[in-house]
Amino acid sequence: MPSSAVSIRSEVQLPIQLADGTEASALVYSFRGLSDGKEHIALKFGEPAAVPLVRVHSECMTGDVFGSLRCDCGPQLEESLKTLREEGGYLLYLRQEGRGIGLYAKLDAYRLQEQGQDTYAANVMLGHGADERDYIVAAQMLRALGVGRIELLTNNPQKCKQLSGLGINVAATRRTGVYSSAHNLAYLQAKVRQTGHLLQLGPAGQDDQG
Ligand SMILES: Nc1nc2c(ncn2[C@@H]2O[C@H](COP(=O)(O)OP(=O)(O)OP(=O)(O)O)[C@@H](O)[C@H]2O)c(=O)[nH]1
Numbered sequence: 001m002p003s004s005a006v007s008i009r010s011e012v013q014l015p016i017q018l019a020d021g022t023e024a025s026a027l028v029y030s031f032r033g034l035s036d037g038k039e040h041i042a043l044k045f046g047e048p049a050a051v052p053l054v055r056v057h058s059e060c061m062t063g064d065v066f067g068s069l070r071c072d073c074g075p076q077l078e079e080s081l082k083t084l085r086e087e088g089g090y091l092l093y094l095r096q097e098g099r100g101i102g103l104y105a106k107l108d109a110y111r112l113q114e115q116g117q118d119t120y121a122a123n124v125m126l127g128h129g130a131d132e133r134d135y136i137v138a139a140q141m142l143r144a145l146g147v148g149r150i151e152l153l154t155n156n157p158q159k160c161k162q163l164s165g166l167g168i169n170v171a172a173t174r175r176t177g178v179y180s181s182a183h184n185l186a187y188l189q190a191k192v193r194q195t196g197h198l199l200q201l202g203p204a205g206q207d208d209q210g
């Protein structure tokens with residue numbers, strides 16, 4: 001369960017340029033006492049509503065930084081930043097690279113996917129869990145920010161379930177757009193099939209972008 005010992009360590013303004021060239025400003029928080037000892041951060045945009053919009057984003061260096069088309073993380077992050085700038089709210093950036101298995105192991109999993117394994121089976125073949133994430137630190141960060149009730153921006157029912165189980169009131173959820181292409185269609189299909197992600201997938205590249 002979230003520890004009450006977690007507190008805000010620092011806050012600082014961060015001007016941001018979004019992919020479309022427009023600018024935003026966020027307050028970036030660091031934390032003291034998070035249970036896994038990692039450097040997770042939260043970004044606050046504008047004046048969040050009484051039930052703030054929250055994106056809990058799992059780190060994906062290849063997608064978030066380099067624009068990898070193997071997954072949908074980059075466009076989901078971009079969409080989240082735009083929506084949060086417009087509506088106010090929080091983005092929690094969780095250091096859960098590769099669904100918790102780490103960057104190198106994720107790259108190894110990509111090799112296995114090239115040989116026909118799906119994204120979950122590849123993790124298991126490497127000796128990892130299919131999805132090793134939990135959302136304990138997310139709940140700790142929200143509590144430290146004084147946020148106990150949220151609207152969650154996600155297609156992943158597990159995030160809602162786990163956060164609720166950790167005492168965060170997920171009053172509503174909002175789906176992100178669907179960002180599919182020939183490169184990530186099999187990956188997105190596996191997410192729908194195996195973890196119940198709420199994505200409506202048409203033929204590659206023809207899905208709604210919002
Ligand atoms: N192990 C592994 N991790 C991946 C792979 N593709 C993306 N990831 C990681 O998966 C995480 C993102 O998870 P997703 O399943 O895309 O989305 P989600 O966070 O469950 O759900 P949303 O809230 O809807 O985005 C990030 O940590 C990525 O680094 C892959 O093929 N293998």
Ligand SMILES: [Zn+2]
Binds near residue numbers: 060063064071072073
């Ligand atoms: Zn990704």
